[in-house]
Amino acid sequence: MKKILIVDDEIEQIYTIEKTFDKLFKGEFKIISATSGEKCFKQLEKNLPDIIILDLMMPIMDGWQVLEKLRTSEKWKNIPVIILTARTDGFARHAGKLMANDYISKPINIHELKIRIEKIIN
Amino acid sequence: MKIYAGLKSKLYGPLIIIFIIVFFTSSITIINRETNEARESIIVNSISYSNLSVKYILDTYDLYFDSGYIKFIEKISQIISMNENVYRIQILNLNGKILFDSNEIISGRYNEIESGERYIDNKVIIEQLSYKNSSVRFDEDNINYEIIQPFPEEWGRHDYSLRYFYSLESLNTLNNKILIEVLFSIGLSILISFLIIFYIYKLYITQPINKLLKGMKKIKSGLFDYRINIEAKDEIGELTTSFNEMADDLKSYKETLEKLIDDKDQLLLQIGHDLKTPLGPITNLLDVLEGDISNSERKEILPVLKKNVNYMQNLVVKSLEIARLNSIKSDSIMEEINIKNEINNIIENKKYMLDNKNIIIQNNINNDSIIQSDQYEFEILISNILENAINYNIDGGKITIDSEELNEHIMISIKDTGIGMSEDQLKHAFDEFYKGDSSRQHLESTGLGLAICKRIIEKIKGKIWMESKGFNKGTVVYIQIPLHKKNIKN
Numbered sequence: 001m002k003k004i005l006i007v008d009d010e011i012e013q014i015y016t017i018e019k020t021f022d023k024l025f026k027g028e029f030k031i032i033s034a035t036s037g038e039k040c041f042k043q044l045e046k047n048l049p050d051i052i053i054l055d056l057m058m059p060i061m062d063g064w065q066v067l068e069k070l071r072t073s074e075k076w077k078n079i080p081v082i083i084l085t086a087r088t089d090g091f092a093r094h095a096g097k098l099m100a101n102d103y104i105s106k107p108i109n110i111h112e113l114k115i116r117i118e119k120i121i122n
Numbered sequence: 123m124k125i126y127a128g129l130k131s132k133l134y135g136p137l138i139i140i141f142i143i144v145f146f147t148s149s150i151t152i153i154n155r156e157t158n159e160a161r162e163s164i165i166v167n168s169i170s171y172s173n174l175s176v177k178y179i180l181d182t183y184d185l186y187f188d189s190g191y192i193k194f195i196e197k198i199s200q201i202i203s204m205n206e207n208v209y210r211i212q213i214l215n216l217n218g219k220i221l222f223d224s225n226e227i228i229s230g231r232y233n234e235i236e237s238g239e240r241y242i243d244n245k246v247i248i249e250q251l252s253y254k255n256s257s258v259r260f261d262e263d264n265i266n267y268e269i270i271q272p273f274p275e276e277w278g279r280h281d282y283s284l285r286y287f288y289s290l291e292s293l294n295t296l297n298n299k300i301l302i303e304v305l306f307s308i309g310l311s312i313l314i315s316f317l318i319i320f321y322i323y324k325l326y327i328t329q330p331i332n333k334l335l336k337g338m339k340k341i342k343s344g345l346f347d348y349r350i351n352i353e354a355k356d357e358i359g360e361l362t363t364s365f366n367e368m369a370d371d372l373k374s375y376k377e378t379l380e381k382l383i384d385d386k387d388q389l390l391l392q393i394g395h396d397l398k399t400p401l402g403p404i405t406n407l408l409d410v411l412e413g414d415i416s417n418s419e420r421k422e423i424l425p426v427l428k429k430n431v432n433y434m435q436n437l438v439v440k441s442l443e444i445a446r447l448n449s450i451k452s453d454s455i456m457e458e459i460n461i462k463n464e465i466n467n468i469i470e471n472k473k474y475m476l477d478n479k480n481i482i483i484q485n486n487i488n489n490d491s492i493i494q495s496d497q498y499e500f501e502i503l504i505s506n507i508l509e510n511a512i513n514y515n516i517d518g519g520k521i522t523i524d525s526e527e528l529n530e531h532i533m534i535s536i537k538d539t540g541i542g543m544s545e546d547q548l549k550h551a552f553d554e555f556y557k558g559d560s561s562r563q564h565l566e567s568t569g570l571g572l573a574i575c576k577r578i579i580e581k582i583k584g585k586i587w588m589e590s591k592g593f594n595k596g597t598v599v600y601i602q603i604p605l606h607k608k609n610i611k612n
Contacts, residue, residue, distance in 0.1 A: 016403040023410045057395065086395040088446065090453025093498045103498075107401035107435055110409070111474030119470065 002121055005049035006033045007040045007066060008084070009058040017053070020110045029117075037061025041069070044076055050121050053113075054100070056085040056092065067099050080120045084108065129331060133323050141312050149304055156300045160293060164207055165267070169256055171205050172271040172286045180273050180282055183213060183222065195227055210287035216252050216280065218242040251283040265290050330358045337365060346373040387449055394442040401435045433568070440570035443502065444554065447577040454496035454581060458606055461491045461525065461532060468504045469523075475509065480518045487525045491532045492606040495582045503578045506571040507599050511538035513567075514597070531584075532605055537598040543590040551588060552576040579603070 004021075006014050014033045021029050032047050034040040038061055040052075052070070056063035063083065070076045083096040086106040096103040101120050104113060179201060186194040202208055202224060213222040220240045242248060250257045250270040260267040269286040330352045340348035346369060352362040408428050415421050446453075465487055469476075476483055493500075511521045519539040526533050543551065543558070550556045555569040572586075579586045584603035590596065 010399070012403050013399070016406050020406045020410050023413060086398040087391065088394070088443070088498070089391060090455050090496075093496075094455045097497070106395075106398040107405060107439070109474075110406045112471050115471050115473060 001027065001030050002051070002117075003030045003032060003047065003049040004117065005040070005043055005047070005052045006031060007035075007037070007052060007058075007063070008033070008055035009035055010055070011035060013055065017108075017110070017113070021114070024110065025114060037063075037066040037069075040066055044079075049079065051117055052079055052081045053084055053117075054081050056083060056087065056096075064095070064099075071099060082113075082116060082120070129328055133327065134320070137316070137319060141316060145308055145312055149308055152304050152308075153297070153300055156304070157293065157297055160296050160300070161290060164288075164290060164293065165258065168205070168207055168286070168288045169258065169269060171208070172256055172269045172284065175201050176271045176273050176284050179211070179284060180213070198222075198224055199227070206292050207288045207290070208286055209289055212285040212287075214242065214251055214283050214285055216283065218248040218251060221282070247285070252280070254280075326354065326356070326358070330354060330362070334358070334361060334365060337369075341369055341372065346376055383450055387446075387451065390442060390445050390449075394438075397438045397442075401431075401438060404431050405435055436568045437570075440568045440574060443574050444570050444577065447499075447574060447581075452581070454499060456494050457497055458492050459495050459497060459500055461493060461534070462487045462489065464497070464500060465504055465523065465534075468501055468508065472505065472508055472512070475512050476521075479512060479515065481512055481515055481521060482519075483521045483523070485523045487523055487534070489525065489527060491525065491527060493532065493582070493603045494606050495578075495603070499578045499581065503575050503601070506575050507536050507601075510571060511536055511540065511597070511599070514538065514540035516540060527605065528602075530605055531602050533600060533602045535598050535600050537596060539596045542593050542595040543588065543597050544592065548588055548590060552586070575601075 006017055008014050014031075014035070018031045018033070021031055032043060032049060034043045037058060040054075043049075054063050054066060058066075063085070067081060067083075070079065070081065080101040081099075082102045082104055083100045084104055084106065085092055085096070087093075088105050093103060102116050104116060179198060182194055182197045186192070186197075198211060202211060211222075211224045212220055214220055218241045220242065246259070247268075247270065250259070251272070253270065253272055254274065256269055256271045258267060258269050266287065266289050269288065271284045271286060272280060273282045273284065274280045333350055333352055337348055337350040349366050349369060350362050352358060354362070405428075408424065408431060412424055412428070415424060466485065469483060469485060508521070515521065515538050521539075522535075522537045524535045524537075547558045551558070552572050552575070553569075554573040556573075557567055557569040575586055579601060582603055584601060586599065586601045588600070589598045
């Protein structure tokens with residue numbers, strides 16, 4: 001079972017993915033979560049995921065900072081990351097593509113998210 | 123057709139014409155006057171020459187009469203050569219008898235014509251011979267003339283008169299000299315005045331106007347900071363001031379406008395984020411609910427909710443997208459895109475939609491054509507077309523994608539087996555918020571998808587159009603995109 005780490009400050013967004021993945025693709029994925037950038041690294045210490053789904057807009061430590069820390073660390077630099085954001089401006093798109101493995105804009109479509117995850121981890 | 127004629131030709135053209143006219147009229151007048159004066163003076167000169175030489179000639183004639191004229195011929199030849207205009211002298215008595223004629227001197231000797239005495243038969247001349255004063259008579263050609271010079275001796279005796287033949291031929295060489303002098307001096311003065319006028323025009327008219335023109339072009343190209351520097355207290359100076367004021371206004375309008383556009387884009391970004399975020403949980407959790415509801419009333423409600431929520435989601439996403447594309451400030455990032463890989467990727471991402479309606483997709487794209495586009499926008503372009511081909515298709519239908527390289531373009535066609543389109547629908551399909559007629563009424567359609575496609579395709583200088591044979595006969599969407607230079611071999 002593939003392990004997915006969702007990093008988002010909005011609990012309901014995490015809940016949605018958790019719930020729909022559980023209902024629609026039962027048993028295929030294990031979802032773990034973190035509600036802030038800092039907590040993301042605590043989770044990583046405990047549980048190493050196969051992929052991270054990262055929200056860009058978060059208070060204190062935003063998605064860019066998380067991504068930078070991930071990419072510069074020895075331990076986690078190879079974990080694939082899908083950026084999740086409502087921003088579709090040129091900068092966000094471009095930087096997201098350069099630093100992350102994929103980029104998906106809100107509102108997410110669960111089926112499409114699943115396809116994109118599978119494409120990366122398989 | 124009007125031919126472009128610059129200000130210079132308009133300013134200098136008439137001036138040159140005026141100068142040419144002045145040049146010719148003044149040259150002709152001056153040359154005529156000079157020539158006449160020269161003529162008069164030659165004639166006056168010749169009269170006094172005749173006057174002064176007559177006594178000497180007749181004295182020597184008398185003196186050397188007996189010695190066979192040898193000495194006399196010498197003297198008379200001298201007299202003739204001393205004045206360039208005289209070419210012949212005759213000595214006559216008052217009856218018109220020719221006593222001597224310089225024309226009869228042949229190689230230094232005087233050969234008196236042997237036919238004996240010769241007389242002049244012109245009565246006018248005979249009359250003039252007895253005048254007390256000299257008289258001038260012109261030939262018909264006005265070039266040659268004669269002076270009859272009487273020789274009154276002491277005590278009033280008057281036996282002989284001299285007939286001098288003059289020619290004005292020397293005037294011709296003189297004329298040429300005058301001509302050259304006059305033309306040169308007038309030409310020079312006209313050239314100098316032209317240069318002065320040229321300089322003045324250039325300094326006060328053409329140069330400032332060219333500066334203004336340059337300024338206009340700069341402003342037109344969007345350089346609102348450009349100012350013209352002409353210090354002139356005239357109409358052009360006023361024009362410059364007005365121009366600079368106008369540029370100030372334009373600059374401030376532009377700045378205000380830019381700020382408004384920035385504010386609008388920021389607002390859209392913020393609203394976009396806030397509107398899109400809650401839609402994810404709503405749409406996705408409704409899908410979850412759909413699976414396990416037993417209550418029949420709720421089972422009825424759920425599809426209505428779902429349909430409306432999907433419509434709302436579409437509307438939010440697509441409105442924001444078209445607003446972004448319509449914004450003057452483009453934030454597109456152009457990159458090289460491999461058509462085959464990108465389209466395969468998009469098809470994979472939409473697989474769940476295809477599976478949902480059991481639609482078979484046949485993808486015949488197999489050449490690695492590279493185009494230049496913003497990857498995100500290209501994805502939206504193809505996704506929108508593909509989603510239409512799925513949404514308006516029948517269950518178990520088919521979608522065929524083909525591509526063909528044509529010179530410097532690639533043409534992609536996406537063909538479905540759906541409900542098709544009427545001619546009127548085809549005409550308006552790319553208009554914003556156009557939804558077709560009731561037969562196509564689909565609640566989830568926003569009427570923005572194809573308008574977005576058109577914006578995106580325009581950005582990459584491509585073309586998009588559709589063909590359909592009518593209702594239930596499917597639709598083909600064609601897109602034509604310029605190939606990246608890399609592909610074009612030669």
